[in-house]
Each structure stands twice: as C-alpha cells, then as structure tokens.
Amino acid sequence: MASSEGNTAAYKMTPLDNDINQHYQDAIDVLQQHSNEPYYDADYMYYETLDTQQPSLQCQISCCLVNHPSDVPPYDWKDTSQQTWPQVMPDASLAHSLQSEAPHFYSVSPPQKNSKGRKKLRLYEYLHEALNDPNMVDTIQWTDSGNGTFHFISKNKEKLAKCWGQRKGNRKTMTYQKMARALRNYSRTGEIMKVRRKLTYQFNPDILHKLGSTLGGQQGFHTRQQQQNQNLGEQSYGESMMADWSSWYGHHQVQEEFNLNSSFALHSLTKL
DNA sequence: GCTAGAGGGAATCTTG
DNA sequence: ACAAGATTCCCTCTAG
Numbered sequence: 001m002a003s004s005e006g007n008t009a010a011y012k013m014t015p016l017d018n019d020i021n022q023h024y025q026d027a028i029d030v031l032q033q034h035s036n037e038p039y040y041d042a043d044y045m046y047y048e049t050l051d052t053q054q055p056s057l058q059c060q061i062s063c064c065l066v067n068h069p070s071d072v073p074p075y076d077w078k079d080t081s082q083q084t085w086p087q088v089m090p091d092a093s094l095a096h097s098l099q100s101e102a103p104h105f106y107s108v109s110p111p112q113k114n115s116k117g118r119k120k121l122r123l124y125e126y127l128h129e130a131l132n133d134p135n136m137v138d139t140i141q142w143t144d145s146g147n148g149t150f151h152f153i154s155k156n157k158e159k160l161a162k163c164w165g166q167r168k169g170n171r172k173t174m175t176y177q178k179m180a181r182a183l184r185n186y187s188r189t190g191e192i193m194k195v196r197r198k199l200t201y202q203f204n205p206d207i208l209h210k211l212g213s214t215l216g217g218q219q220g221f222h223t224r225q226q227q228q229n230q231n232l233g234e235q236s237y238g239e240s241m242m243a244d245w246s247s248w249y250g251h252h253q254v255q256e257e258f259n260l261n262s263s264f265a266l267h268s269l270t271k272l
Numbered sequence: 273g274c275t276a277g278a279g280g281g282a283a284t285c286t287t288g
Numbered sequence: 289a290c291a292a293g294a295t296t297c298c299c300t301c302t303a304g
Contacts, residue, residue, distance in 0.1 A: 120286090120287065120288080120293080120294090122293075122294090123293090123294075154276090154277095165295090168286095168294080168295090170294090170295070170296095171285095171295095172295080172296075174295080175296095176277090177277090177278095178294090178295060178296065178297090179295095180277080180278075180279090181279090181280085181294090181295080181296080181297095182293085182294060182295075184278080184279060184280070185280095185293080185294080187279090194278080194279090198276085198277065198278090199277075
C-alpha cells in the first residue's frame with residue numbers, strides 16, 4: 001500500500017523510543033491515578049450519567065449549564081482545514097511533562113445535537129471535553145496540554161469510545177477502532193494529527209485555541225496554559241501560541257523529530 | 273504465529 | 289437533494 005509506505009517512513013521509531021515512551025506513559029497513568037484531586041470548577045454544574053444499564057460503563061460526561069450565546073458564530077472549520085499544519089509536534093516536549101498534570105476544568109458547551117442552527121457535537125470537541133473531565137481521566141489524558149497532545153488509556157479506551165457512541169446516540173456500540181477511524185479522518189483536515197506514539201494524538205493548535213477560547217469566556221485557556229507552563233518550567237508561549245508555534249517547536253525539536261515533521265508536512269501537502 | 277495499534281478504502285448513515 | 293461528518297466494515301501492515 002502506497003500510503004502505508006509513506007507513513008512507515010514518517011513514524012519510524014526506534015525500539016528504544018518505544019520503550020521509553022511506553023514506560024513514560026505507564027508512569028503518567030500511575031501518577032494520574034494517584035493524583036486525582038477532587039477539584040471542581042464552579043462551572044461544572046452537574047454530571048450526566050450515561051448508560052445506566054451498563055454498570056461497568058458508568059461513564060459520566062460532565063455537562064455544563066453555562067449559557068452559550070446563540071449569537072456566537074460557528075467556527076470556521078473550513079478555514080481551519082485550509083490552513084496547512086506543517087509543524088506537527090512530535091514528542092519533543094514529552095520529557096518535560098513527566099509530572100502528572102492536574103486536569104484543569106472548565107465548562108464546555110453542551111452538545112448542540114439537533115438544536116436548530118447549531119453544529120453537531122464533533123468528535124474532537126467531545127475529546128477535548130473529556131480531556132478536561134475529571135471523570136474521564138482514566139480513559140483519556142493530556143500528555144501535554146500545552147501543545148495539545150493527549151493519549152488514550154489503553155485499558156479504558158473502549159469505555160471512552162462507548163461514551164462517545166452513546167453521546168451520539170449511535171445504534172451500535174462505538175469501539176476504539178471505529179473512533180480511531182474517525183480520528184484518522186481528522187488527519188486529512190488537520191484538526192487532529194497522530195503522534196508517533198501509541199494511542200497518542202495531537203490537536204491542531206488552531207483548534208485547541210478555538211476550543212479554549214470558547215470556554216464560557218472565563219479566564220481562558222491561555223491563562224491556564226501560561227500558568228501550567230510556568231509550573232512546568234517551560235517556555236511560556238500562551239498568547240502567541242499560534243504565532244509562535246513554529247518557533248516554539250524549533251526551540252524543542254531534535255533532528256530526528258525535525259525529519260519527522262518534514263515527513264508530516266510532505267505527507268499533508270501531498271494529500272491536499 | 274498472535275495481538276494491539278495504526279492506516280486507509282469504501283459504503284452507508286445522519287444531519288443541517 | 290446535497291454535502292459534510294461520522295459510522296461501519298474490512299483489509300493490510302508493523303512492532304512487540
């Protein structure tokens with residue numbers, strides 16, 4: 001298959017990389033499990049329990065009651081997709097984010113399903129929501145919220161998928177495989193890209209920015225990001241995240257990852 | 273050889 | 289009716 005050849009080249013990983021990454025992820029998972037501080041934002045008003053018939057599932061997706069101004073213009077996703085996303089951030093910063101990141105919670109607009117004139121809830125919106133839902137921390141976690149990298153928890157990824165399927169009201173059970181298929185479609189539009197690590201993906205910074213900027217108009221994503229980055233001792237790039245994406249990337253990149261980026265860029269361009 | 277994860281083609285469904 | 293996005297099914301490939 002021609003496409004897989006290109007990807008193989010792009011995602012080439014050394015066994016050592018895999019080893020380190022896997023151990024790293026395990027460490028993160030453990031840390032997250034043990035640092036599950038009960039921290040609720042005031043905007044988290046209630047939880048909607050899904051699938052009560054399946055106790056094992058018990059996925060609770062936080063919903064918010066924050067008013068969502070009806071006059072807020074919808075995202076111009078089209079425009080976003082037209083922008084190239086040449087700098088796909090691999091794992092350059094992973095080493096900097098070994099500590100568990102206490103999830104920062106904020107309100108997210110509820111699904112606009114079937115609402116007149118509203119967009120349907122999209123998968124990446126749901127994922128972003130889940131990423132900031134304390135109840136979903138065992139299914140999906142930020143790897144580095146600063147650069148929008150997140151990963152699914154292998155053990156519970158199916159749970160998240162089921163939640164997504166139920167949220168959408170699918171007739172059949174959603175599986176991780178199917179959800180991942182949808183995620184792969186995002187690679188074409190550039191909304192979410194695959195990171196060369198198991199179960200790990202990355203939001204397009206633009207999407208991340210937009211998702212962050214629609215969080216009820218509260219303090220905003222950037223403030224948290226800046227705070228977080230300061231905590232991490234990392235370079236803070238909050239307000240200029242978008243503009244500095246490339247330079248920030250360049251700050252962290254290593255040669256191998258640079259090559260990876262080139263491959264990504266090439267790959268994206270050839271598909272567009 | 274087996275399994276998990278990834279990648280993608282294609283048909284189909286849902287919704288605006 | 290149409291298009292976009294998501295779902296579903298299925299296949300191949302790679303790494304461990």
